[in-house]
Amino acid sequence: MFGLPSLSKLLVLAVVVLVVWYGFKIVNRLDNARKSEAKLRAYERQKEEESRKSKGEVEEMKACTRCGAYVPASNPVNCGRSDCPY
Known part of the structure; x- marks a missing residue:
């Protein structure tokens, strides 16, 4: 077997x-x-x-004349303050 x-x-x-x-x-x-x-x-x-x-692209910034916050120079936007010129 x-x-x-x-x-x-x-x-x-x-x-x-x-x-x-x-x-x-x-x-x-x-x-x-x-x-x-x-x-x-x-x-x-x-x-x-x-x-x-x-x-990454580098963009020029400029200071807000009222509060000093930096915003893009090419397309400035409101910084949130009521007296912001942008």
């Missing part, structure tokens, strides 16, 4: 084990590639955001 299996059964078992082994290796490689690509995209996104922040 528990005798030595035939050679063909051993070969089939070896093939099944090798297929499963290499299948796991391929899945692991694909997973690692996907993770590294996601990290690269996140890094590039972070660098892009940093460059966008560093390239």
Whole structure:
């Protein structure tokens, strides 16, 4: 009943084990590639955001003649006081 299996059964078992082994290796490689690509995209996104922040436009400001609050020179807005000239 528990005798030595035939050679063909051993070969089939070896093939099944090798297929499963290499299948796991391929899945692991694909997973690692996907993770590294996601990290690269996140890094590039972070660098892009940093460059966008560093390239922020600088606008000239001028002081309000009444209260001294600084308002944009190109488009002055009311500073909130009732006697504000803007």
